[in-house]
Amino acid sequence: MFWTGSPPFLAVRSGDRMRATATKLKGRRGDSVLFDDISFSVGRGEALVVTGPNGAGKSTLLRMLAGLLAADSGSFTLQGDDGADLPVAEFAHYLGHRNAMKRELRVSENLSFWQRFQRPEDGQGLSVDAAIEAVGLSGVAHLPFGYLSAGQQRRIALARLLVARRPLWLLDEPTAALDSRSDRLFADLVHAHLAEGGLAIAATHQPLGLDRVIPLELTGIHRAATGAGEVW
Amino acid sequence: MMALLKRDLAIATRSGGAAMLGVLFFLAVVAVIPFGIGPDLNLLSRIGPAILWIGALLASLLGLDRLFQADREDGSLDMLVMQDWFGLVATVFVKCLAHWLATGLPLVLAAPLLGLLMNMSATSTGAVMLTLVAGTPAISFIGAVGAAIAVALPRGGLLVSILILPLAIPILIFGVSASYAAVTDPDPFLPPFMILSAIALFFAALGPVAAAAALKGASD
Numbered sequence: 472m473f474w475t476g477s478p479p480f481l482a483v484r485s486g487d488r489m490r491a492t493a494t495k496l497k498g499r500r501g502d503s504v505l506f507d508d509i510s511f512s513v514g515r516g517e518a519l520v521v522t523g524p525n526g527a528g529k530s531t532l533l534r535m536l537a538g539l540l541a542a543d544s545g546s547f548t549l550q551g552d553d554g555a556d557l558p559v560a561e562f563a564h565y566l567g568h569r570n571a572m573k574r575e576l577r578v579s580e581n582l583s584f585w586q587r588f589q590r591p592e593d594g595q596g597l598s599v600d601a602a603i604e605a606v607g608l609s610g611v612a613h614l615p616f617g618y619l620s621a622g623q624q625r626r627i628a629l630a631r632l633l634v635a636r637r638p639l640w641l642l643d644e645p646t647a648a649l650d651s652r653s654d655r656l657f658a659d660l661v662h663a664h665l666a667e668g669g670l671a672i673a674a675t676h677q678p679l680g681l682d683r684v685i686p687l688e689l690t691g692i693h694r695a696a697t698g699a700g701e702v703w
Numbered sequence: 704m705m706a707l708l709k710r711d712l713a714i715a716t717r718s719g720g721a722a723m724l725g726v727l728f729f730l731a732v733v734a735v736i737p738f739g740i741g742p743d744l745n746l747l748s749r750i751g752p753a754i755l756w757i758g759a760l761l762a763s764l765l766g767l768d769r770l771f772q773a774d775r776e777d778g779s780l781d782m783l784v785m786q787d788w789f790g791l792v793a794t795v796f797v798k799c800l801a802h803w804l805a806t807g808l809p810l811v812l813a814a815p816l817l818g819l820l821m822n823m824s825a826t827s828t829g830a831v832m833l834t835l836v837a838g839t840p841a842i843s844f845i846g847a848v849g850a851a852i853a854v855a856l857p858r859g860g861l862l863v864s865i866l867i868l869p870l871a872i873p874i875l876i877f878g879v880s881a882s883y884a885a886v887t888d889p890d891p892f893l894p895p896f897m898i899l900s901a902i903a904l905f906f907a908a909l910g911p912v913a914a915a916a917a918l919k920g921a922s923d
Contacts (some may be wrong), residue, residue, distance in 0.1 A: 539781055569778025575717040576710065587706035589782065681760040 488552045490514050491639055491670050496545035498531045506532055506689050515638075518661065518671040518682055523689030529674035530568070532689070533643045536672060537565040537675075549639060561591070563639040568647070570628035574617030578603065579628055581616050586634035595636035598698075602630040607656055621648040629657060632664075640664060642673040663667070704797045708769045711798060714773075715805035721766035725806040726813050729762040731807040733817040749772055751821030752831050752882035756818070759810045759835055763842040764867060768860040770802055770850040771918065780854070784918055792916065795851070795911040799843045807839035830885030830892065836901060841903035844910035845870045851917035873902055 496509040505528030513519045513671055521529050534540040536547050538560050549557045572581045582599045590596055597605065603612050606626040611619060619627065625648045632640060640661070646654050658678075665683070715722040737747055774780040778798050783794050810834055818828035849866040853859030877899040884890035 534781075537781070537785060539784060558787060560787065563785075565785060567777070567778050567781055571778040571782055573714055573777060573779070575714050580710070580713065584706050584710045585782070597860070650811055 477693060482564075486516075488554065489638060489668075489670065491547070491548065491549045491672070491697070493536070493547045494533070494545055496535060496547065497515040497543040498528055498540070498544055499536055500528070500531060504677040509687070511685060511687060512670060513670050513685060515668040515670060516665045517685060518665060518673060518683065519685045519687055520673065520676040521687045521689060527689035529689060530580050530643050533565070533641050533672065534567075534585075537563060537641050539565070542627055559639070562637050563641055564589075564632045564637045565641045565643075566628060566632065566645055567643050571631065572616045572624065572628060574615065576616060577613055578608075578619070579612040579618055580631060582627070582634050585631045589635035589637070591635065591637065597633045597636075599634055603627070605633055605660065606630045607653070622650055622653060625649055626653060626656075629660060638669050640669060640673070642671065642675065644674055646675055704793055708801050708804075711801035712805055715801070719736065720907040721769060722805040722809060725762040726809040727867055728765050729758045730814055730817065732758040732761060734820060737820055740843065740909070745794050748822040748824065748827070751818065751823040751828060753879050754821060754910075755814055755817055755831050756824075756835070756879045756882065759814070759839060760871060762810055763807060763839055763891050764846065764864045764871070766806055767802075767843075767850050767867070768853060768863040770798060770847055771854045771914075772859065775854055778779050780918070788799075788915070791870045791915045792911045795847055795914045795918070796907075799847045799907075799914075802847075803840045803843040807835075807843055810839060811835045811838060821847075824886065827882065829888045830882045834878040834881045834896065837896065837903050838874045841874050841899075841906045842867075842871055844903075847910050847914040848917060851914035851921065854918065855921050874899065877902065890903040 491513045493509055493511050497507045498505045498509075509532065511519055521532060523529055531540065535542050536559070547559065549559050549562055551557045571585070572578075575676050576584075580604060586596060586599060596602075600609075600612065603609055606629055608623060608626055608630075611623065611627075616624065616627065625645075629645065642661075646657055649657060661673070665671060733754055736750075740746060740750075771780060774783060784791060786794065813834060814832050815828050818831065823831070846863065846867050849863040850859075852866065855860045856862060877895045880890075881892055881895035881899055884892040884895060
């Protein structure tokens with residue numbers, strides 16, 4: 472394990488070396504290259520915000536980072552505080568377009584399932600009730616997830632990131648269906664995550680109000696896969 | 704992993720769950736046979752074990768395509784695939800187990816009732832139940848492979864059945880022959896039953912690994 476100090480994930484600034492690094496990532500959909508030669512490096516407390524028009528490959532990039540898609544070329548690695556490579560799948564949360572919750576089950580059942588399924592071995596994370604409270608929905612825990620409105624469902628999906636603490640958040644349009652108040656709530660959650668030494672990579676147009684944001688813009692110029700050259 | 708088993712069982716037994724669907728289909732298929740064949744009790748008891756086995760096989764195939772598709776539709780599948788290799792194989796194994804508990808076990812429990820409809824003796828019904836206990840998990844485990852391959856297809860149900868059926872035929876053959884051997888005298892019960900159990904164990908080992916590989920490759 473890479474967390475050797477006593478309060479593992481929270482004792483941050485001392486090591487400060489956990490980094491997520493992408494080198495020369497290339498992604499394509501069918502024959503057209505969506506992006507090429509994407510390189511970035513994100514450290515603790517930093518957020519990378521991916522922007523770009525529809526179809527520019529934001530989701531493709533995030534799924535690639537999560538390991539759900541194989542990269543055409545290039546690599547993405549997560550290095551722990553001691554410099555060793557960590558498996559992204561076990562240290563990253565991926566929040567996609569879909570909420571990963573079962574409509575038939577109660578909100579609390581959904582969250583406690585993910586808590587037990589995704590919690591790291593050292594068991595860090597909020598309790599289910601605290602996470603529901605943190606997304607401002609106390610009182611819905613006993614309802615079936617399907618009864619909630621789209622915005623509430625999204626907020627519960629965000630609560631999943633809180634019940635099992637993982638250092639890297641990969642967020643794909645996290646604020647879809649959220650009203651402006653929830654937008655702020657979400658920005659605060661990301662803020663708190665970064666302040667605790669987390670890393671975030673988000674595809675969003677929502678200003679997060681963060682000081683250490685690395686912008687990455689995908690231009691969405693589609694090119695035939697045979698044509699070489701810079702795309703963005 | 705216990706959490707996953709609990710979750711899948713909870714989903715299967717809540718409203719709209721697959722648990723009742725399979726067993727109702729089983730009841731419907733087997734219950735219409737006596738009406739179609741006519742009241743020839745000897746014939747019914749002779750074909751009874753085969754009919755029960757065919758009904759159970761079809762009922763097991765019925766909800767199989769939903770095994771991973773439901774998780775894919777709500778996005779859970781991404782989280783399940785985001786694990787190391789061993790974790791993913793274990794996840795598939797647990798999902799198959801939950802699928803069997805929710806759909807296979809009720810078939811076994813419904814068999815005695817349908818045995819009555821088919822005028823089967825107690826021995827014969829017992830033998831069918833025993834072979835179903837050994838055989839239906841095999842269908843779930845190998846079915847997971849088909850379900851994983853067809854996970855991205857919008858209407859993969861038929862494809863899953865067609866992919867799985869050739870592999871499920873040995874299960875049917877040895878299940879039925881063991882059931883018959885229990886009631887027809889010179890035939891030994893144990894050899895076909897042992898082969899059936901061996902097939903089940905083989906599929907339990909092979910199925911989750913193959914399904915995990917298919918899920919890893921199918922992500923888009």
